[in-house]
Ligand SMILES: NC(=O)C1=CN([C@@H]2O[C@H](COP(=O)(O)OP(=O)(O)OC[C@H]3O[C@@H](n4cnc5c(N)ncnc54)[C@H](O)[C@@H]3O)[C@@H](O)[C@H]2O)C=CC1
């Protein structure tokens with residue numbers, strides 16, 4: 001047990017699993033308050049005034065919020081993406097930001113692959129046919145799908161998760177992989193199993209050659225709106241587009257235009273510019289779209305591993321140690 005002076009005020013702003021909450025409560029003075037729930041907002045605001053540490057996810061931590069948190073030293077995000085944090089303001093205030101890289105890679109890659117398969121083979125549409133009693137004759141050409149095995153995959157973003165997707169595609173489905181990233185990856189060092197199977201490729205070339213384009217990009221100033229009409233226009237006719245990164249990297253009007261008036265075959269989307277997806281978004285019911293409610297990492301095992309890593313990050317930071325996963329701005 002640490003001394004009373006070592007006990008710090010911690011604000012948990014999204015539910016944590018009970019075992020991880022208990023780890024924090026054993027050492028620190030913890031307030032649990034979710035600002036998205038109107039009845040908990042006053043408690044959240046009160047706790048902000050004295051909190052030295054915060055842990056949670058997917059809430060906009062902006063300048064105004066930080067101005068109400070004068071004691072804050074560390075934020076531990078239960079996510080790998082950090083686009084909801086005002087990074088320059090955190091840096092200016094000397095607040096450390098931790099996140100959860102690595103522990104979710106395989107699960108998110110599984111989700112993206114499921115979406116890729118569902119979009120290519122029209123699984124949701126055809127399952128609904130059975131469910132709704134419309135399977136009254138043999139399936140004809142109008143409902144045929146698109147082979148995945150052997151097709152060329154184009155990856156926009158080739159980081160931890162992009163490489164996990166590439167392994168599934170190249171090793172499991174015999175797909176040549178082209179990728180676009182800020183810099184080429186040293187495959188011999190980072191992913192030897194992908195040597196000779198994944199190629200750093202200029203964007204225009206990738207778009208012209210890929211049958212399936214998967215975006216696995218973080219949201220930043222350089223990627224916001226990056227997937228626009230010119231990108232959809234440069235894709236191979238009949239291509240499929242999957243987004244497992246962040247919704248706002250895509251210009252959704254341009255995506256809709258490519259589906260309705262261009263040659264894009266289908267889109268599989270786990271993420272959207274606005275989440276939850278607004279009821280009036282045409283993407284919600286579009287016949288060529290398979291939409292998921294941002295479930296990339298949402299399995300029992302992985303969400304627990306994320307919470308565990310985030311809790312360890314926070315405990316280490318508050319103990320004056322270097323946390324395992326500090327977000328480093330590139
Ligand atoms: N759908 C979901 O539930 C999930 C979504 N994500 C999203 O996926 C993102 C990627 O995660 P990781 O693979 O761990 O990140 P990472 O940092 O390992 O990889 C990012 C990749 O994007 C590339 N990139 C960044 N900016 C670029 C630009 N302007 N142009 C071209 N390439 C660029 C980098 O070079 C790198 O290859 C996260 O930041 C998060 O937003 C992550 C987990 C779950």
Ligand SMILES: O=C(O)C(=O)CO
Pocket residue numbers: 078079080081082104296297298
């Ligand atoms: O970790 C992230 O960035 C997510 O989107 C959810 O796992």
